[in-house]
Amino acid sequence: MFKxxxxxxxxxxxxxxxxxxxxxxxxxxxxxxxxxxxxxxDAAGNWSGWEIDFIEALCDRLDAECEIKPVAWEGIIxxxxxxxxxxxxxxxxxxxxxxEQIAFSDKxxxxxxxxxxxxxxxxxxxxxxxxxxxxxxxSGTNQEQYARTHFADxxxxxxxxxxxxxxxxxxxxxxxxxxxxxxxxxxxxxxxxGNSCCEYRGAVPSDPELMSEGMGVGLRQEDTELKDRxxxxxxxxxxxxxxxxxxxxxxxxxxxxx
Numbered sequence: 001m002f003k004x005x006x007x008x009x010x011x012x013x014x015x016x017x018x019x020x021x022x023x024x025x026x027x028x029x030x031x032x033x034x035x036x037x038x039x040x041x042d043a044a045g046n047w048s049g050w051e052i053d054f055i056e057a058l059c060d061r062l063d064a065e066c067e068i069k070p071v072a073w074e075g076i077i078x079x080x081x082x083x084x085x086x087x088x089x090x091x092x093x094x095x096x097x098x099x100e101q102i103a104f105s106d107k108x109x110x111x112x113x114x115x116x117x118x119x120x121x122x123x124x125x126x127x128x129x130x131x132x133x134x135x136x137x138x139s140g141t142n143q144e145q146y147a148r149t150h151f152a153d154x155x156x157x158x159x160x161x162x163x164x165x166x167x168x169x170x171x172x173x174x175x176x177x178x179x180x181x182x183x184x185x186x187x188x189x190x191x192x193x194g195n196s197c198c199e200y201r202g203a204v205p206s207d208p209e210l211m212s213e214g215m216g217v218g219l220r221q222e223d224t225e226l227k228d229r230x231x232x233x234x235x236x237x238x239x240x241x242x243x244x245x246x247x248x249x250x251x252x253x254x255x256x257x258x
Contacts, residue, residue, distance in 0.1 A: 025065040028055055029079055030090030032070035033162040037187050037250045038091050050250040054108065055089050057242050061233035074140045077101055080218055087230075088218030091181070093142045095212055103221045105230045107214025109183070110257035112203040113143050116185050117177035118170065119197060125204045130155040136166035136178040143179045146210050151179070171197050179204070183255060214257065
């Protein structure tokens with residue numbers, strides 16, 4: 001049964017695995033900044049979204065109580081490494097740089113990096129196509145790394161702490177475009193404000209050294225047994241239809257990818 005999560009609430013489920021749980025409870029870290037439709041809190045601090053539903057299903061299968069712990073994004077990896085949280089489940093891209101610091105589960109969804117631009121702009125998702133444009137990027141993301149690598153020589157990069165702040169400035173005309181996770185901006189594009197001002201211009205060219213293979217659960221490198229069980233849970237959720245059930249209310253297309 002679904003339980004709305006808050007910063008102090010827990011999820012309790014029944015495991016489908018014969019092995020005992022590695023721990024009675026886990027602290028799940030995600031960004032303190034809202035990231036709809038994946039996760040966001042209401043006025044009372046209750047978290048909801050696709051990723052919150054995913055966390056509940058995963059913790060059910062681990063037979064564990066899980067507590068949501070919002071953490072500033074730039075400090076979330078240190079929080080994991082120092083034991084303040086036990087897992088990161090907050091749309092963290094699997095990248096070579098991050099994999100040097102922490103372990104990742106197999107991906108649990110994938111989304112390309114793309115550009116959303118003002119309709120009256122001529123911005124396109126290439127270095128030449130952003131020449132002279134003011135581009136919004138979110139601090140600490142692989143979209144920031146990509147933009148700094150490929151767009152810094154031609155565009156004016158404006159750094160924001162949250163995607164919402166970027167999109168607000170885009171609507172206000174203070175930006176020409178934003179470089180963002182494609183799935184994360186779907187809600188905005190389909191909204192009245194987003195549809196009236198802006199449009200999706202497409203995915204940026206791939207860069208294997210910077211682009212993610214998908215989003216993974218972040219784990220401490222020594223937690224190898226937990227990583228195996230998380231991977232088994234993800235596989236089981238996809239095999240028995242749970243993944244599709246979770247996804248249907250939020251997306252009408254496959255977010256797992258090939």
